[in-house]
Amino acid sequence: MASSAANVAPIESFGEKRPADETPLRSEEESRGSYRFKNKRMRKGHGETSTILKTNGSNEEVLLEDVKALLKSLSLETDASAKLPELKSEVEITIKELSSTGDGLGIQEGSTSDQVYVVPFTAPGDTVTAKVFKHDQKDKLSMADFIKVTKPSPHRDDSLVKCPYFASCSGCQFQMLPYDYQLAHKKTIVEKAYKNFSQLPPELIPAIGDTIGSPLQYGYRTKLTPHFDGPPDSRRSDGRNGIKRSFKEVPPIGFMKKNTRTTLDIEDCPIGTPAVRAGNARERTRVAAELATYHKGATLLLRESTTRIPKAAYSASPSTEQDPDAVVEDRGDHIDLKTCITNPNATSTEYIDSFAFTNPAGSFFQNNNSILPRFTSYIRTHILPTTPDHGIKHLIDAYSGSGLFTITLSSLFQSSLGIDISPASIASATKNAELNGLTSTQARFIAADASALFANITTDAAETVVMIDPPRKGCDESFLRQLVRYGPARIVYVSCNVHTQARDVGVLVGGMKGVDGGFGGGEGCYEIESICGFDFFPQTGHVEGVAVLRRKAPQEPAE
């Protein structure tokens, strides 16, 4: 059903505009703004607020590391007096590698300069025409818009591209790359993250596992948030001065054009699930019909929701059970009816195997349902040691959201405790635990900052595993200090930003000054058992990291 305009929060107030903990499709980080290095103060790290967290895992820092490493590996013979091309000029760039931000990094053909050009939508081995829009001579980095491929890389296969907006829209970077190539590249992102941001010696970092792929490489995204900007001068339509700007025509509705602050009109997005794509078409029609009611820009919500119906019940009355707009998926003994919700406060339901999760449609939940059975099964397999006498009985799920890990892992533990800063997520988690038949001992939840967790723990550290799944910025120092002091037997760290994950794991493994975790001398009490990536967002440069840590056995005192 189409929502009314009242259900669509305007850009200024829509809480889920770009949640920090979610990989955005409409990404301002990926727009030109992030490369202005306007946040110079933070470029060298997190040091303003923390003495131990040396990075903020931003695109800028990641890119600078990649540029430095590329220049080192190329060891070019250069002429320091070589002039850089004029801004807005078109140049030929040979792409040498893909950076961890998903952009190609290359060198200007025929130039004697060692300036590295960052060009999106390119593959290593491509020669491309690119239009330069920014030079940063100090960091030897220039930004350029992709114009065209002049000599294709052997890795490029343009027949794979499924979206007419690809190479303009900022959502996807890799549609021209075969999926196994994308997965191999994402493994290098994880490898480089631990090399560059963990501050650990190589011998403490195990071989990074292969990136685990998504069963769906298109049609996977269960949530999209296209937006449109207001009419010209609409920022002044604030109600206080009585001015209400109106649209003269339907504005572009979609996602940011790469390297700009302009919205691209996106009629359809093939990484969305069929229900979300149908919802997009309906919402576009509705906005056009209700244009007179809008005086500002808005972000639209498209969130898939599932109704699960036993086959027999569905067969008996398919016409009455079925929403006419629903996408019907036959799952053998049951039918999943998938619809698209547009009201952020309405409840969406999602299934992972037989676990059911309900959430307000506008709140956080993982965006690729197809990979969640594989992902949660991996965590179930790795969260406990393989030895049968490990004695671990309790789970703490820090940054629990609406209970994804607490609930899917609960049967492995006597008790589980989840904590999240969002009271709405905790309300959903409590409801979800009940929905999945868990008692309040099996799964208990607290709404608080994660660092408040340690005052509430009653379980013995040697019998406890802590799961961590923080937002992109990672954990804060207070949380990490308390975690080390508590000293659980195992830690499983899931993250949508492998750079801050590497930083935090580096602190847990490398040790924290002032926290004696049993070893003293700043040496950490944890070792890394395994690290690998999961591809939650095929066709994009994002990778989710999973690191499993175990507490080291106490050392015998020296004789």
Ligand SMILES: C[S@@+](CC[C@H](N)C(=O)[O-])C[C@H]1O[C@@H](n2cnc3c(N)ncnc32)[C@H](O)[C@@H]1O
């Ligand atoms: C990446 S989400 C993970 C949620 C959940 N594990 C899941 O996969 O559905 C991060 C969660 O951290 C929560 N969060 C952010 N800052 C927090 C803090 N300081 N303390 C506790 N939770 C926080 C957010 O509300 C969000 O639910």
